[in-house]
Amino acid sequence: MDYEVRYVRNFTDIDDKIITRANERGEDPISLSSRYCDEFQSDMAYLQCLPPSVEPRVSEHINQIIDMIKKILDKGCAYVIDRDVYFSVDKFPAYGRLSGRNLEDNRAGERVAVDKRKRNPADFALWKSAKDGEPYWESPWGPGRPGWHIECSAMSAAYLGHSFDIHGGGEDLVFPHHENEIAQSCAACSSSSISFWMHNGFVNVDNEKMSKSLKNFFTIRQVIELYHPLALRFFLLGTHYRSPINYTKAQLDIASDRLFYIYQSLHDCEENVGEQHPINLDDSLPADILNCIQNLCRDFENSMSDDLHTPVVLAALSEPLKFINDLLHTRKGKKQKLRSESLFALERQIRTVLSTLGLMPSSYSEVLRQLREKALTRAHLTESHVLQKIEERNLARQSKQYERSDEIRQELAAFGIALMDGPDGTSWRPTVPLDIQEGVVST
Structure with a gap:
């Protein structure tokens, strides 16, 4: 069955880490994040990932974010303190249903510094008042910028509506990010729902x-x-x-x-x-x-x-x-x-x-050529060197120096180059380096 899919992949192009890095480099935060967004898109193209239908950026959707915060305030699910706006998790009884965590399980200060102004330590920021040296936008609560969680809710609602089929992300986002998304989205629109949450596992390096x-x-x-x-x-x-x-x-x-x-x-x-x-x-x-x-x-x-x-x-x-x-x-x-x-x-x-x-x-044929090139790069060899070794091996075989012939084959195999003898002569192809082959067999 064919489905017409609307795929939205958003970019958080303004947050604390981006601002810190931009200040260190003396660069505009939006320009910095834009460059990294472009590099990410190039990486996805290299991997043949299908492009999204739309790729919204936070800095281009401030009005939608402010409108959603207004709705949450009107519903009595948020409050303003000193030009900061916080979501009140006590107003959302279902908080924790995605992660399976109870409010009493959430230790204050586990992920962020404790703000004693908050009514509940688990309350999270919808709008942050501007600090010196930070980018800001005007809002009904004063100049500032959005909190992280509200950005995703506002942009998904703008392009997918308040109810859609699949929401993805890494498993580290289940709590608090996606949990907070559910709370604020439901507060803004009571009929908000997501059919399936899909979370990918972590990447480990050598375990x-x-x-x-x-x-x-x-x-x-x-x-x-x-x-x-x-x-x-x-x-x-x-x-x-x-x-x-x-x-x-x-x-x-x-x-x-x-x-x-x-x-x-x-x-x-x-x-x-x-x-x-x-x-x-x-x-x-x-x-x-x-x-x-x-x-x-x-x-x-x-x-x-x-x-x-x-x-x-x-x-x-x-x-x-x-x-x-x-x-x-x-x-x-x-x-x-x-x-x-x-x-x-x-x-x-x-x-x-x-x-x-x-x-x-x-x-x-083109990707086979490229796979060969990458193998040579990993081996720090050139194709002319491999062909030279093939010729050296051919001469050794003609002279019945079979031990030397086998040595050449093994030398190249150690670098991930396999020799293949056929009716038209000897050719080569990339393979798993010998030490890895032996490691796979031994395990």
Whole structure:
């Protein structure tokens, strides 16, 4: 079933941390955040993430935020103190229903400094009065800027209405951010509702939480200097979105290797089938091929319907890819009845899966070239060096120096370069470095 989706991804382009960083750099806070917003959008494009329908920014929606705060005040669910506006959590009995936390469980000062002016330590700011050196906007309560939580409620209401289907975010936002969103949205509009909350797990690095304080923090831009963006996407899809994901170099090497195998198989398949593609011949395919395609369709639909269980989908590609390579490279496969038709049908179904997962490249050959380039970069090698080693190995084999030939193969394998001997000579492809292969086997 096709759905017309309206996807909103908002930017908080003004907050305490942004102001602090801008002041340190002597830069306008809005200009600073705008530059980072642009970089984020570029990163998402690298990863082939679909662009949102709209990307609102807080600084461009102050009027909508002020209007929502007015409604909350009119309902008696907020109060003004010294030009600051606070939401009164005591006025919202359902507070805590998303996180499962009770008000008495929320320790004052756990996340923010205690403000003794507040009626309840759990009350949170809807509007903050301006301080010296901070950007501000005029409001009925004086110059100031919005609190963090109200921004998201106001912008989602502006573009999706007070009730919509899915609200996403990291699991660290469940409390207090999303809890506060629910409270203030319901206070502004009693019929406000969200059908599903979807929260993704944390990113760990070598089994430790990724954080700047631990100095194990990587940006997308840094990662894709060494790995193809689609290899990073493949790696991310290998873990269910709600589970913590463990970022390691070994896992990225494995993901990159797997992606090369997929694209090489499909490239070889496309080259073999040529331009004459059969149409609607699925029912006449050999039983084992037809069964393989049906299994992939079933596993794909069931897994994606089961809370977007992408790791199972990726695993389901193994069988049809094996069939493709058997048809392409084994004597029995080359004699298979309806071989070209089977290859086309298998490639077509895998293409559908990859397209849905955002893993379909514009050109198999181009992304294979880029994957090779990234492998050489990681290995600190050039292709001319690899070709030189291949030639050295060929001479060693001709001289029956088989021990030296094996040494050269192992030397390159240690750097993640695999040599492949064929009727047309020796070629190379990126692979998982030898130490990682041995580590995977040993574990």
